[in-house]
Amino acid sequence: MSNFLNLLAAGVTAGAIYGVFAACIAIWFRVSNVLNLAIGDFAMLGVLGVAELSQVDHWNLAVSILVDLVGVGLLAWLFDWLVLHFALDRGQADHGIVTVFFYTFALSLGIEGVTLAVLGTDVRSAPAFWNGPALEVADFHVQRAGLLVIGLAIVVGILLWTYLRTTVSGRAASACGESVIGSRIVGIDAARYRRWLFVATAVLAALFGIVESPMNGFTYSSGPTISLLGVVAAGFAAFRRPGRAVVIGLALGIAEALIGGYVSTSYNDVILYAALFALIVFQPRVLGLSTVPT
Amino acid sequence: MPLLTGGLVAVVGAVVLAAAGGSYLGSTIAIGLGYAVTTVGMVVQLGYSKQLAFSQSVFMGVGAYGTGILETRYGLTSGEAVLATIGLGLVGSLVIGGIVTRAPGLALALATLLLPLFLYPLATFSSYLGSFTGIEGIAPLWNDASYATMLVRSGIVIAIVLGLATAAALRVMRSGVGLQLMAMSEDERLAAGLGASLRQRRLEVFVFGSVLATVGGALVASSQGLVTPDILAEPAEITLLIMVFVAGRKSVVAAIGGAVVIEYLTTSSAFISTNLTTFEAIALVLVLLLEPDGVAGLVGRGGRALRGRLANRGAAGAVAASDAAGSPDAAVAP
Amino acid sequence: MVDGNAIVEASEVSVRYGKFLAVERASLSLRRGECVALIGPNGHGKSSFVNALCGLVARRGEVRLDGALVAARDPKSALRAGLVLVPERRHLFPALSVRDNVLLGGYAKNRRVRADRAFADVAEVMEVFPELAPHLDRPAGALSGGQQQMVALARAMAARPRIVVLDEPCLGLAEAVSRRVYEWLTMMSRQELTILLVEENPVQALEVADRAVEMYKGVLDDPEVVAAVQQAEVSAS
Numbered sequence: 001m002s003n004f005l006n007l008l009a010a011g012v013t014a015g016a017i018y019g020v021f022a023a024c025i026a027i028w029f030r031v032s033n034v035l036n037l038a039i040g041d042f043a044m045l046g047v048l049g050v051a052e053l054s055q056v057d058h059w060n061l062a063v064s065i066l067v068d069l070v071g072v073g074l075l076a077w078l079f080d081w082l083v084l085h086f087a088l089d090r091g092q093a094d095h096g097i098v099t100v101f102f103y104t105f106a107l108s109l110g111i112e113g114v115t116l117a118v119l120g121t122d123v124r125s126a127p128a129f130w131n132g133p134a135l136e137v138a139d140f141h142v143q144r145a146g147l148l149v150i151g152l153a154i155v156v157g158i159l160l161w162t163y164l165r166t167t168v169s170g171r172a173a174s175a176c177g178e179s180v181i182g183s184r185i186v187g188i189d190a191a192r193y194r195r196w197l198f199v200a201t202a203v204l205a206a207l208f209g210i211v212e213s214p215m216n217g218f219t220y221s222s223g224p225t226i227s228l229l230g231v232v233a234a235g236f237a238a239f240r241r242p243g244r245a246v247v248i249g250l251a252l253g254i255a256e257a258l259i260g261g262y263v264s265t266s267y268n269d270v271i272l273y274a275a276l277f278a279l280i281v282f283q284p285r286v287l288g289l290s291t292v293p294t
Numbered sequence: 295m296p297l298l299t300g301g302l303v304a305v306v307g308a309v310v311l312a313a314a315g316g317s318y319l320g321s322t323i324a325i326g327l328g329y330a331v332t333t334v335g336m337v338v339q340l341g342y343s344k345q346l347a348f349s350q351s352v353f354m355g356v357g358a359y360g361t362g363i364l365e366t367r368y369g370l371t372s373g374e375a376v377l378a379t380i381g382l383g384l385v386g387s388l389v390i391g392g393i394v395t396r397a398p399g400l401a402l403a404l405a406t407l408l409l410p411l412f413l414y415p416l417a418t419f420s421s422y423l424g425s426f427t428g429i430e431g432i433a434p435l436w437n438d439a440s441y442a443t444m445l446v447r448s449g450i451v452i453a454i455v456l457g458l459a460t461a462a463a464l465r466v467m468r469s470g471v472g473l474q475l476m477a478m479s480e481d482e483r484l485a486a487g488l489g490a491s492l493r494q495r496r497l498e499v500f501v502f503g504s505v506l507a508t509v510g511g512a513l514v515a516s517s518q519g520l521v522t523p524d525i526l527a528e529p530a531e532i533t534l535l536i537m538v539f540v541a542g543r544k545s546v547v548a549a550i551g552g553a554v555v556i557e558y559l560t561t562s563s564a565f566i567s568t569n570l571t572t573f574e575a576i577a578l579v580l581v582l583l584l585e586p587d588g589v590a591g592l593v594g595r596g597g598r599a600l601r602g603r604l605a606n607r608g609a610a611g612a613v614a615a616s617d618a619a620g621s622p623d624a625a626v627a628p
Numbered sequence: 629m630v631d632g633n634a635i636v637e638a639s640e641v642s643v644r645y646g647k648f649l650a651v652e653r654a655s656l657s658l659r660r661g662e663c664v665a666l667i668g669p670n671g672h673g674k675s676s677f678v679n680a681l682c683g684l685v686a687r688r689g690e691v692r693l694d695g696a697l698v699a700a701r702d703p704k705s706a707l708r709a710g711l712v713l714v715p716e717r718r719h720l721f722p723a724l725s726v727r728d729n730v731l732l733g734g735y736a737k738n739r740r741v742r743a744d745r746a747f748a749d750v751a752e753v754m755e756v757f758p759e760l761a762p763h764l765d766r767p768a769g770a771l772s773g774g775q776q777q778m779v780a781l782a783r784a785m786a787a788r789p790r791i792v793v794l795d796e797p798c799l800g801l802a803e804a805v806s807r808r809v810y811e812w813l814t815m816m817s818r819q820e821l822t823i824l825l826v827e828e829n830p831v832q833a834l835e836v837a838d839r840a841v842e843m844y845k846g847v848l849d850d851p852e853v854v855a856a857v858q859q860a861e862v863s864a865s
Contacts, residue, residue: 083583086583097344098539098582098586103579105532105535106575108575109536109578110576112575113570113572113573113574116568167742168739168740168741168742169740171743172732175724179720181715182719182721184703185682185703185715185719186707186732186783186787187707187736188732188735221529224528225528269411270416270419273408273411274412277405281394282393287401
């Protein structure tokens with residue numbers, strides 16, 4: 001029983017990470033119909049930036065985090081202003097596959113390349129917020145960073161739910177991805193929503209990376225894998241349901257941990273993702289993609 | 295016309311490889327041409343038909359591992375192994391394509407994005423596939439006692455295969471099937487209304503792209519002499535996508551150029567290879583912003599503008615001549 | 629020329645798509661409480677003209693509402709002035725509920741309040757469309773064409789407009805639904821709402837309109853063009 005609970009705790013922690021990145025991808029896709037393939041790179045930038053400022057340059061941790069998050073937000077804002085605005089708001093043609101995947105894919109590549117050139121290939125973590133050994137209750141162990149991750153995921157989930165469900169602004173954000181012309185007719189500035197949610201999700205991803213990094217080190221190439229896992233979880237939430245994306249992320253994390261614990265440590269990813277692959281191709285309806293423009 | 299273009303590609307490739315001799319540059323170009331076989335298929339699959347499938351690196355892995363296993367474990371010659379791998383790729387793509395092409399649009403993209411997530415760790419942990427180090431000792435396509443001769447002749451074989459792939463891709467794009475694929479890429483319902491068999495066409499495109507990727511993988515493995523699990527990881531697919539999208543997703547010739555140039559840049563100098571990702575990102579953003587059809591689109595647009603300017607100049611000349619001849623009708627003729 | 633009683637003054641409005649001139653120096657005044665039909669064949673610039681009035685496409689020329697200039701390519705400027713468009717093909721938010729579609733009509737005024745309060749603020753609009761009451765929580769995209777048109781009208785009314793521009797409101801609708809739309813139009817014109825009604829069918833439009841203007845090849849009420857068209861119609865009949 002204690003083994004099961006420990007695996008469950010590990011799974012919930014990993015799942016909370018997947019879930020938050022998936023929610024970030026889903027909420028922005030809901031507004032822009034573009035997949036944010038750079039979300040993992042924002043997390044990586046958050047971690048490596050704080051590690052560099054606090055451990056190499058010996059800045060105060062709080063100041064490091066603040067400067068780092070502002071930097072990540074500024075980068076996201078600049079990318080939207082210089083690239084997405086030019087590509088999406090002024091272009092007359094709908095470039096389909098290019099729009100959905102390739103602009104943020106280019107951003108991901110750019111962040112990865114510059115980080116490699118500036119910070120090298122070392123694996124690093126941000127300093128832990130809550131130092132000390134794993135918490136123990138009888139045979140049940142849970143890492144302190146894991147608890148922070150779960151707590152932050154719950155807060156993020158509640159905030160997103162409240163925003164989308166109870167505010168006019170949340171409804172307007174959803175409307176942007178439904179009909180650009182419709183939103184302009186009622187006075188919604190879709191570009192503004194896209195920009196600020198892009199910035200907000202980038203900062204959130206960076207913050208989340210900083211909190212979880214004591215458990216998983218980050219290097220310059222960590223981003224694409226995180227983004228891909230986020231995309232998979234968001235995909236099972238029709239790419240535009242952040243609440244469901246968090247739940248799917250949690251389920252993925254728990255399944256991964258349980259398969260690793262009871263079936264095979266080496267092949268847990270193989271079994272899990274092969275099962276998801278089979279699920280998509282045999283039951284594509286589980287994705288609920290009927291309303292997603294393709 | 296497709297045959298002529300394919301022949302031209304083969305001849306140019308062969309001449310360049312012969313000129314490069316057995317040099318390192320020749321080896322790099324030969325590997326680039328191997329990648330180009332895959333990118334030619336991607337033009338038909340992703341660029342022309344807009345099929346959201348990201349499984350090309352996986353099929354390159356099928357080709358590379360297939361050749362490696364058949365040669366090193368079952369004693370087949372290089373040619374036999376490549377041919378058998380093509381058959382394997384055909385059967386594999388029919389089976390996988392028959393399943394994955396049931397998933398529409400973004401679901402297909404998601405399904406194919408999942409493939410590296412379980413195939414890469416599978417190859418990494420499988421001792422049959424050589425674990426982390428992969429399979430070494432894959433023979434070149436044309437063995438010879440002289441390294442330089444072996445490299446040139448193997449390269450020429452790759453150029454000929456690329457020429458055939460180019461001809462096949464152009465033939466598909468310019469046929470009635472190609473027209474249906476284009477209609478499907480714009481509006482599937484409309485294409486179905488016009489009589490296109492959506493499932494059959496989707497499967498055909500998937501199989502076409504996948505078989506060429508398998509061939510490309512086999513050729514690259516033969517050129518490099520080894521295959522590692524990296525060919526199945528996400529970065530391999532990313533590299534292929536950059537080769538196609540920067541150069542021009544709708545142009546077969548551009549996709550060949552993209553594969554060769556990026557393969558060359560990867561190994562050209564320490565500075566470029568270290569910063570290649572940054573350069574690729576900048577190139578991708580600039581090209582997509584200026585012309586979503588890549589460098590080929592930019593060149594095409596420039597060519598059209600030049601032709602238009604020359605035509606206007608010609609018309610102006612004709613008007614001047616007709617004015618001089620006193621013909622008012624000629625002045626208003628288009 | 630400035631009409632003292634005019635609420636909308638569009639002067640010399642031109643719309644160009646690349647090299648194609650869709651609307652050429654069109655001028656139009658709407659008086660307060662007036663219902664004007666903008667008629668003309670398909671593809672002759674009617675929709676481009678009203679889209680330009682509402683700031684949805686780039687234009688040349690001036691549009692003034694109560695004397696205040698409405699910025700080009702800025703739909704919010706037109707909305708603030710009380711000019712609201714019910715577009716051709718409706719452009720609803722199909723996955724959002726009918727309730728959300730209607731409350732977003734009042735987005736310009738209510739964007740900083742809670743969703744339930746915003747809907748309460750526009751709830752009286754729903755009294756005019758009782759047929760929508762059972763469908764408030766259904767996705768708008770799941771409704772019939774006629775019901776969707778009612779949602780589009782309700783969304784427009786939620787913005788509390790002073791001028792409503794309706795672009796082909798009966799396009800593709802059944803006869804009974806068209807009648808319902810015209811009943812609503814008649815009711816609104818009695819309430820002193822200023823209406824610009826774009827219609828291909830002049831007979832239907834003139835049932836409710838106080839007057840009609842015609843757009844032909846992008847030109848509004850050009851006397852020579854009108855005469856030519858009338859001549860052509862007489863010859864055809």
